[in-house]
Amino acid sequence: MDRIYLSPPHLGRHELNYLHKAIEDNWVAPVGPNLDGFEADICAAVGVPYCVALTSGTAALHLGLLLLGVGPGDEVLCPSFTFVASANAITYCGATPVFVDSEAETWNLCPQRLREAIEDRLRLGKKPKALLLVHLYGMPARLTEILALAQEFDLPVLEDAAEALGSQWQHQPLGGFGRVGVFSFNGNKILTTSGGGALVTYDRALAERARFLATQAKDPAPYYQHSQVGYNYRLSNLLAGIGRGQMELLxxxxxxxxxxxxxxxxxxxxxxxxxxxxxxxxxxxxxxxxxxxxxxxxxxxxxxxxxxxxxxxxxxxxxxxxxxxxxxxxxxxxxxxxxxxxxxxxxxxxxxxxxxxxxxxxxxxxxxxxxxxxxxxxxxxxx
Missing domain, CATH: 3.90.1150.10 (Aspartate Aminotransferase, domain 1)
Known part of the structure; x- marks a missing residue:
């Protein structure tokens, strides 16, 4: 018998068109028409104006936290019931995850426990720097209650929709409810670029900052000059071609x-x-x-x-x-x-x-x- 896998990639013929074009035109670096087109496709699907395609969902989480100002010594609220990448990205910033339990209906962040966590951290003089909100297995979290808490306590939200591309809340696609949203295009996701991710936002300045950090933070100079730490996080034009074909199938x-x-x-x-x-x-x-x-x-x-x-x-x-x-x-x-x-x-x-x-x-x-x-x-x- 053939093995039945949990969630294998499912490619069609659309992807080959974009890959062949990239190879014919010699666009194989992390820049090119497929990359621009893939970002535009994601913007259209999610309903946000800005997108930066990256090497992984984890890279998107890391940059998203940096964009929200998370740094050494900070605390970030995060569900305990999620994939390790959510919390790993917090540690990349030198911050500490503060874990919160789930509620039984959606399995996502429990609003009551979230309030308890926020109020207790405040009593300890440790206001969380941000809230990392996850939509587990594609199921939308209780956004009405959770976003109200974030507003009440002035907490910027990083929306981890890595598993939730195509899911909706109140007829709006997930990923656009936080200040920054992220997706994964890993091989096991609903759509894949083999490996890849994306960061989306309504804030043009944040998108430009993400693109700057993702390309080694090169200063505008005729030579390679760097004033701050950057990362090699940009998706290649080839993999973005796979993504373009996949997005047609969402x-x-x-x-x-x-x-x-x-x-x-x-x-x-x-x-x-x-x-x-x-x-x-x-x-x-x-x-x-x-x-x-x-x-x-x-x-x-x-x-x-x-x-x-x-x-x-x-x-x-x-x-x-x-x-x-x-x-x-x-x-x-x-x-x-x-x-x-x-x-x-x-x-x-x-x-x-x-x-x-x-x-x-x-x-x-x-x-x-x-x-x-x-x-x-x-x-x-x-x-």
């Missing part, structure tokens, strides 16, 4: 990911002790359903409903015997040895999600045969 890719989520929700409904979650979107929001995730013995099944003794790890191992890749949910960052000394507010929700959750194959190229293989393997694992 509506179809979102549609297919959502179809896969709904297929799982329907066909796994009868399995003992398992539920596709988070099952519902907040009113006015739309998730791209980047990855379909499930919980074992979730709370809604605990009142007389059938349970399972299986664990996410035993299920994952069984799927491996059927050549099916799955993955645990993100391990909370406050449980990581790297961040064991970082402040944490709450923790019970994200720890419970990690203990009971699993990501299922969700690639947009999957057909019915592959989906039925996954469902069959899950039935075996839970029987």
């Amino acid at each position: 509506p179809d890719r979102v549609k297919r990911r959502r179809e896969i989520f709904n297929w799982y929700k329907e066909h796994l409904a009868g399995l003992p002790g398992l539920a596709v979650a988070p099952a519902t979107e907040l009113p006015g929001s739309l998730s791209n359903r980047w990855l379909t995730t499930v919980l074992l013995n979730p709370a809604e099944l605990q009142d007389g409903a059938s349970q399972t003794t299986a664990t996410p790890e035993t299920v994952r191992q069984h799927l491996e015997t059927r050549r099916i890749e799955s993955r645990p949910l993100w391990k909370p960052l406050h449980l990581q040895p790297l961040f064991s000394s970082a402040p944490m507010y709450g923790g019970a929700v994200c720890e419970d999600l990690f203990a009971r959750g699993l990501c299922l194959p969700s690639g947009t190229a999957m057909g019915d045969e592959e989906l039925h293989r996954v469902a069959k393997a899950l039935r075996e694992a839970l029987s």
